[in-house]
Amino acid sequence: MTTVPAPDDAAARRAIKPVICYDVDTLPAPDMALYRQARSTLVKVAEVVVPPRDAACFSVKAGQFFRIRSIEGPQVGDLNLWNSHNLGERFFSGKTRALHATHVTTGHRLWSNLPFLRPMATITHDTLGWYGFDEHGGGIHDVIGTRCDPYTNRLLRGTDYHHCCHSNLTRALSKATGLDLAEAEPHVHDVLNVFMCTGFTRDTHQYFMKASPVRPGDYIEMIAEIDLLGSLSACPGGDCSETHSGDVARCYPLLVEIFDADPEILRHWTPAPINAYPRTHG
Numbered sequence: 544m545t546t547v548p549a550p551d552d553a554a555a556r557r558a559i560k561p562v563i564c565y566d567v568d569t570l571p572a573p574d575m576a577l578y579r580q581a582r583s584t585l586v587k588v589a590e591v592v593v594p595p596r597d598a599a600c601f602s603v604k605a606g607q608f609f610r611i612r613s614i615e616g617p618q619v620g621d622l623n624l625w626n627s628h629n630l631g632e633r634f635f636s637g638k639t640r641a642l643h644a645t646h647v648t649t650g651h652r653l654w655s656n657l658p659f660l661r662p663m664a665t666i667t668h669d670t671l672g673w674y675g676f677d678e679h680g681g682g683i684h685d686v687i688g689t690r691c692d693p694y695t696n697r698l699l700r701g702t703d704y705h706h707c708c709h710s711n712l713t714r715a716l717s718k719a720t721g722l723d724l725a726e727a728e729p730h731v732h733d734v735l736n737v738f739m740c741t742g743f744t745r746d747t748h749q750y751f752m753k754a755s756p757v758r759p760g761d762y763i764e765m766i767a768e769i770d771l772l773g774s775l776s777a778c779p780g781g782d783c784s785e786t787h788s789g790d791v792a793r794c795y796p797l798l799v800e801i802f803d804a805d806p807e808i809l810r811h812w813t814p815a816p817i818n819a820y821p822r823t824h825g
Contacts, residue, residue, distance in 0.1 A: 589800075591798070592796050593776070595618070595794035595795055595796055597706070598714065599774070599775060600718070601775070602627055603773060605768060605770050609802065610800045611738075611763050611775060612798040613795070617758060617782035618781060619737060619781075619783050620775050621775070621776040624663050624735075626771070627771055630730045634654075634732060634735065635655055635657070636686040638654050639653055646676075647666060649672050650665075659818060660820075661815040661816060661817055662768045664767055667765060669683075676742070680742035681740045681742040682741070683738065685735075686735055687741065687743075688733075688739070688741055688750060690736075691707040691778065694709075704789060712731045712774050714727075719774070737797075739752060739778075740753050752787075754782050762800075
């Protein structure tokens with residue numbers, strides 16, 4: 544690594560104050576009071592168990608709530624979301640990160656890709672919201688990582704592993720939609736790392752993971768802002784305290800629960816509209 548001498552004004556350049564890229568004061572805010580009222584009436588209508596080192600798809604209608612729950616032991620998951628009527632509209636982790644934070648929690652929204660750019664889901668409850676950021680800079684539910692995948696595993700280790708989250712999500716989407724694996728794979732995208740505890744090291748600024756604080760009974764809950772097809776992989780890293788992309792870690796299933804709210808409370812609520820910017824680009 545080449546070392547470049549610092550210029551005479553290096554300290555002054557570093558001292559320039561940062562500017563937040565997006566003014567969130569103008570970001571359309573979810574009606575959290577309405578959502579709190581609605582979630583007090585929730586009735587479970589369906590559930591899907593995601594086996595360890597595997598993935599499963601689930602469907603949520605606009606206005607329904609869904610929870611991802613730890614049920615047997617500390618386990619993290621990788622979440623993909625699509626518009627159930629159009630796989631071309633999917634969760635955009637990069638824009639979600641830019642609009643909210645590196646780690647998301649109650650009140651944050653999961654945004655879709657361009658040109659749609661609308662909230663796909665809003666986080667309405669997070670039992671790990673107490674965690675915040677620890678002394679290492681670690682936080683929960685990140686939108687900075689990608690997902691473990693067999694290509695990077697081959698690049699770094701020279702071995703093949705078929706239960707990486709990327710592979711799991713691909714197989715689950717293929718099964719749910721009837722697409723063959725080659726057609727399904729390009730639709731798999733960067734994830735919400737549910738329950739995962741991650742950050743960047745202070746010295747080299749490398750992405751790190753550490754043991755998740757999740758315990759059985761913990762959950763993250765969201766309201767679907769549009770009709771959703773979701774896919775969740777129970778990561779082969781278990782709680783990601785040591786490694787992933789292998790069969791060494793102790794892994795547990797995850798549970799996805801779907802709920803209806805009292806329709807009277809949501810009678811004036813409408814699904815999120817597509818971004819109003821004209822696609823003609825002026």
